Amino acid sequence: MASTLHDVAKLAGVSIKTVSNVINDYPHIRPATRARVEAAVAELGYTPNLTARSLRSGRTGAIALAVPDLGLSYFAELAASVIEAAEEAGVVVLVEQTGGDRDREIELLRSPRLKMTDGLIFSPLGMGQDDVARLEVPYPLVVLGERIFDGPADHVTMQNVEAARAATELLLESGRRRIAVIGAHEGEVIGSAGLRLRGYREALDAAGVPFDESIIGYTTLWHRSNGARCLHELLDRGVEFDAVFGLNDTLALGAMRALQESGRRVPEDVAVVGFDDLDEARYTIPSLTTVDPGRVWIARTAVRTLLQRIEAADAAGPPRLLLADFRIAERESTRPRSA
Structure with a gap:
C-alpha cells in the first residue's frame, strides 16, 4: 500500500x-527536524496526494505550455527552458502541441484539460490579431510570440524588428549588398516573418541600399527543407546575391547546405545569418552567425510572470508587455571578405 x-x-x-x-x-x-522528515519521506517513498492538495489549496502545482511544433528546434529548446524554470519553482509542466492550427489553438484555450493546471503559457501561430478577444480566459495566461499584441494577458516576446535590423546591418558592414532573405510569408505584417522582414528593410533603407523583391524567398513552414528549396529557387532564377538572411536558424542551415551543394563557399562567396541561436548553430561547419533573441530569458520570464499571476489572483493588475534583449552571436558563416 x-x-x-x-x-x-x-x-x-x-x-x-x-x-x-x-x-x-x-x-x-x-534543520534537524526537516532532515528527519525528508529522510522518512525518502525511506517510505511517500508521494503527496496532489488531488487532495488541490482541493485544499485550490491549486494543482502544474502549469500548461502550448507550442505549435516540438519538431521545430526553437520550440523544443523553449519548452526545455520552461520546464527547467518551472522545476526550480516546484511546479510541473504539461506540454500541448497545437500544430500551429488556429482551430486547435482556440479549442485549447477552452479545453477542460486546463482544469488540471493553474495557468497557461501559450505560443499561438494560427491565431492572429483578430482573435485577441479569445484571450479573455478565466485562468492566468501568458502569451508568447508575435501573432497577437495588445491583448488582455501578459505578453513575453522578442524584439524581432530591432534584432533583424541588427543582423542585416552586420552583413552590410562586412561589405555585402545583395542580401537574400529566406522564409518570408506572403502579405504578412504581424508575425515573426513580417516583423523580421521589416527590420531587414529598415537596415537597407538606412544604408541606402535598394530593396529587391527578386531576392526574397517565400515559404510557409520554417524547416530546413524549405530553406534549401528557397535557396535553390533563387539559384535557378539566376539572381545574384552575396549574403543570405534566414529568418530562423533552420532555414539558414537548409540554405547553407544548398549553397555548399551548388559550389558556393560560405562565407567567402555568400555570408549566412540565422535567427534563434539554436544549440546546433555552434556546431555546424562553418558555425552559423545568428541572432540570440533571448529565448532562455523569455522562458524564465514567462514562468515567473505566470506564477506571479497565479499568486496574485484578481489583484494582478493590468497586462504587461515584456521584451527580451537580443545579441548577435557572430561566428564563421559571416567572416568578412578581408579576413
Whole structure:
C-alpha cells in the first residue's frame, strides 16, 4: 500500500502538521527536524496526494505550455527552458502541441484539460490579431510570440524588428549588398516573418541600399527543407546575391547546405545569418552567425510572470508587455571578405 502522511510522521517522530509544513517548504522548520522528515519521506517513498492538495489549496502545482511544433528546434529548446524554470519553482509542466492550427489553438484555450493546471503559457501561430478577444480566459495566461499584441494577458516576446535590423546591418558592414532573405510569408505584417522582414528593410533603407523583391524567398513552414528549396529557387532564377538572411536558424542551415551543394563557399562567396541561436548553430561547419533573441530569458520570464499571476489572483493588475534583449552571436558563416 502507498505510504501516508501519518506513516511519515510516525517514522520521523513528528506531528502530521510538521510533515505537511516540510513538504510544502514552510520556512520556519528546524534543520534537524526537516532532515528527519525528508529522510522518512525518502525511506517510505511517500508521494503527496496532489488531488487532495488541490482541493485544499485550490491549486494543482502544474502549469500548461502550448507550442505549435516540438519538431521545430526553437520550440523544443523553449519548452526545455520552461520546464527547467518551472522545476526550480516546484511546479510541473504539461506540454500541448497545437500544430500551429488556429482551430486547435482556440479549442485549447477552452479545453477542460486546463482544469488540471493553474495557468497557461501559450505560443499561438494560427491565431492572429483578430482573435485577441479569445484571450479573455478565466485562468492566468501568458502569451508568447508575435501573432497577437495588445491583448488582455501578459505578453513575453522578442524584439524581432530591432534584432533583424541588427543582423542585416552586420552583413552590410562586412561589405555585402545583395542580401537574400529566406522564409518570408506572403502579405504578412504581424508575425515573426513580417516583423523580421521589416527590420531587414529598415537596415537597407538606412544604408541606402535598394530593396529587391527578386531576392526574397517565400515559404510557409520554417524547416530546413524549405530553406534549401528557397535557396535553390533563387539559384535557378539566376539572381545574384552575396549574403543570405534566414529568418530562423533552420532555414539558414537548409540554405547553407544548398549553397555548399551548388559550389558556393560560405562565407567567402555568400555570408549566412540565422535567427534563434539554436544549440546546433555552434556546431555546424562553418558555425552559423545568428541572432540570440533571448529565448532562455523569455522562458524564465514567462514562468515567473505566470506564477506571479497565479499568486496574485484578481489583484494582478493590468497586462504587461515584456521584451527580451537580443545579441548577435557572430561566428564563421559571416567572416568578412578581408579576413
